[in-house]
Amino acid sequence: MLREEWRLHSELLGGGRFGAFPLLIVALVAGAVWLLDFSGTDPGAVVAGMHALAFVFGLHTGSIGFVGRDAVANVLGDVTLIVFSARTLPLSQSRLLGIFVVKDVLYYAVLFLLPMAVGVAPAALAGAGVGLATIPLLWATLVTTFVLGIGLTIAGVGLSANGLPGRALLLGLVGGAVAAWYTGVPVVGYTPYGLYLDPGPESAGASAALILAAYAVGAATFDPQTQSADRSVGPAFRRWLARVGDPVAAKTLLDVRRSSGGVGKLLFSAAVLLGVTAGLVDLAADITGVAPSVGVSFGAVLGLTGFTTYNWLTTNDDVESYLAHPIDTAAVFHGKLRAFLLLGPAVGLAFYAVGVAWRGTPIAEAVVGAVVLVGVACYVFGLTIYLAGLSPNEFLFDTGLYAAFGAAIALPLVPILVVAFAFAPVSSTLLAALGTGGAVLGAVGFGLYRRSLGKWGAYHRA
Amino acid sequence: MTAIRTDDLRKAYGDVAALAGLSLSIDSSELYGLLGPNGAGKTTAMELLTGQIVADAGSAEVLGVDPAADPLGVRERVGILPEKESPPSFSTPREYFQFVGAVRGMADDEVDERTERWAERLSFTEKLDTLSTDLSRGQQQKTMIAGAFLHEPEVVFIDEPLANLDPIVQERVKRFLTNYREAGNTVVVSTHNVDVAAELCSRVGIVNAGELVAEVEPSSLSADETLLDAFVANVDAGEEWDGDA
Structure with a gap:
């Protein structure tokens, strides 16, 4: 799938134009970090913003869950050829969607999030307050933040598709998280960003537990094949x-x-x-x-x-x-x-x-x-x-x-x-x-x- | 009277010549078959004749209208059954026909009456209110066939009309196409199925590598001649494979 994804976009858009995309991201991030540092912005705020961006990006990518079945049947079938041809292989649609998510994580981790992390390097070299040595950790936590975003969306879609109890549970979880944040509970400490701020077994365990929980809920509730046979509607x-x-x-x-x-x-x-x-x-x-x-x-x-x-x-x-x-x-x-x-x-x-x-x-x-x-x-x-x-x-x-x-x-x-x-x-x-x-x-x-x-x-x- | 005419029509996609000088003439009340191997240029010819794309060179007329200069003028008067397209996923067949009626300026009651008639003809009345995304390929094909004929056009271009249909419906569609031609309309069928072309068409144009290489009237073939023989004689089939498993 990865090879096909690369060929698809490089053939479609021209190898140079597509291949230059990570370089553009490096340049944009480096410029933005330099500008923010120059304007006296706390480098910590820049890193926080990058994690927020990765999280939003993950939420958006996870919204494939909204179009799960339609995408596999209509959109991805026409565009993502391996997904389409794999439908003739002995694989369930859930597994196909799972593979698709893994492929997306690998793809974005290398082509988008790695350039984002590397983009910090010039400012780090110039002594902007972000250590060069933290760049591998930054990449790892950006990727896991992205993974968390996807997982939370799929879990949310899965719960919301499970009738009133599922929606009530979803509302309770979201409400609980917001209430915890408002009352000063260090919610961020349980996310991969918390791992970046305070690297250690405890923060690693906490963020891993959160990600696993999101995917466990998603796996238990999300079914891309959910549909009534032959949906009939009034004209x-x-x-x-x-x-x-x-x-x-x-x-x-x-x-x-x-x-x-x-x-x-x-x-x-x-x-x-x-x-x-x-x-x-x-x-x-x-x-x-x-x-x-x-x-x-x-x-x-x-x-x-x-x-x-x-x-x-x-x-x-x-x-x-x-x-x-x-x-x-x-x-x-x-x-x-x-x-x-x-x-x-x-x-x-x-x-x-x-x-x-x-x-x-x-x-x-x-x-x-x-x-x-x-x-x-x-x-x-x-x-x-x-x-x-x-x-x-x-x-x-x-x-x-x-x-x-x-x-x-x-x-x-x-x-x-x-x-x-x-x-x-x-x-x-x-x-x-x-x-x-x-x-x-x-x-x-x-x-x-x-x-x-x-x-x-x-x-x-x- | 000539319904469709092309003269040295050419179209290339990059280095690939899809049409390399197609010249043909189709009279009114013909059921004309465009027969050729995959990639021969049949679909490109249909797209050019219906103004969906423009030719690099050459000229064409459909019912006296130049499809390059007036694509909507042509598409208002013809019906099209594209090979690749399926009805809109989130519309029902009934709604798709209402859409077709709306863009063609048909009266609602006329659309409704023809919707019921086509659903009975092709046996999908019980699917009229099912979302197209939930229909089988055969049911989607029935919807597309009905959509192409809904406004009862003088000229119809149909690409592989019998694909995905069960044998009973195939026979009904074949009979309908013959009757439609006999009613004075022109039907152009694109296919790579020799049997369909031989059984259905009054005249068959064999297309290979973007050119018309032969024209055959199946009814005038002698007992020891077949359309397949004419096809094989005019088409480069590539390296021979005898079907070894």
Whole structure:
């Protein structure tokens, strides 16, 4: 599977572009660590941030559990050829999914997490406060944090699929963990990050126990084959078509609603981003000693839900699947745009409302933050569809695309976050500028969308 | 009257020439077979004729419309059964037909009436409200066949129409295709199954390496001639293997 994964992406994207990806990560991490060190940020906070990133990455990779059966049957079957051909071998789907997870861990450990750890080296050599000798430990704890993230998601999916008792247990466990964290229990000490902070048999045992527990729950409850035979549903297409007025949009929304995880997978992705935003705001407050603008910072970062929502809107089809009908690429993209406008801003704003209610922010900042969120979400949508068409996951493997996407996202987001972190409470002049900027970003997003029509129309007919 | 015409149609994917100058002419009311080995260019020809892709060179017309210049104009008037595609995973066959009706501007009651008729013809009435992802390959193929004919087009392009169907349904589909042609419509069947082409088609074009290498009317073959003989004579089959286990 590993060999195939490499060949798949290197053939698809060109060996050089894919092979350069780890080097890009090393460069990005080295630059970020140097910049943060230069700005006086505690190196410990940088390492904590890297673990948080690995954890979120693991949670996201683990969300394959949401699409477990669909993925094996529909998506991975077409793309991950060994998984598909192995279906003809005497292996259960659960085992296939298990192998797929192991393969992903190995793959990301080498191609993503190792470069992240190595990226610290230049700063370490320059005496930035992170010892060179800790890099192997850093890699090990990043990998195990990633593994923990996958395990927790699969356990969560498994529990939530086990009826009311399973969901109640899940709610109890999550609630218990949050309550423990709030009341000062050193929750982090039981994770691989705790092992990094305090290497020793005790911390190693604690993090191993947590990981094993997550996977034990997952193994006991998660069943990728769970489905009722021949799922029958009442016809809903015309009802949805009457609501949204576009056949492709109606079909897309039905796909999201009915594929494994339902609308919950959109909410999960947004919830992860909300957690990241809260952590980022806390980190910024620690570094600067000033409370950032919750409205503006949450709005800017939660605008990135535009990417995750668009990703879920494009998981179940491609342009080719529409070409037997009198529909061209532009009509398919238009349907995706309409579906996105119905779901994307709404999902982002819902979690934004939770964030604002949770942390509190002046009303003017809350309003402008909402404008920024919608603008960023539309910009991210336009940028993604322009760069990757209906295959947004290509970002993960194409160095050139990833770099272009990252730069194009950073360009508007960094100034907005600088204002949110360094100029809070934000003056009315700056708020007016941010609001205008949000509207301009949305317009740029629509401009990119319009340009993508010709670009991808020609591509799909070539 | 000519329904479909191509002249020196060429298409390459990188260094591989999928079509190397395909010229053919198909009249109205023909059931024309495109017969060739795997990779001969049959599917590429169908995709070009339906405007899904554009040719590198050459020209084509379907019902007087250039598929390169007006792909939607062609696809509005034809039906297509692609080889690779299956109905949308999270739609039911009934919803898929409603989708087809919506994009083709058909009236709802017309779609509903034809949905029931096709479900009876191909024996999948009890599966009309089952998610396509839970259907067997044969049931998915039935759905795709019905979807291609739902708007009763003048010209239909069908790629391996009998794949995954049980023998009883295969016979029904064959009879339907013959009747559909006799009603004045044009059917183009892409297949690598010689028996299907011989039994079904009024004329068969043998395609090899992206070119039309022969045309045969199965009904005019003498008793000691078969379509398979014509096929073998015109197609490079590579190294011979006598079937040793």
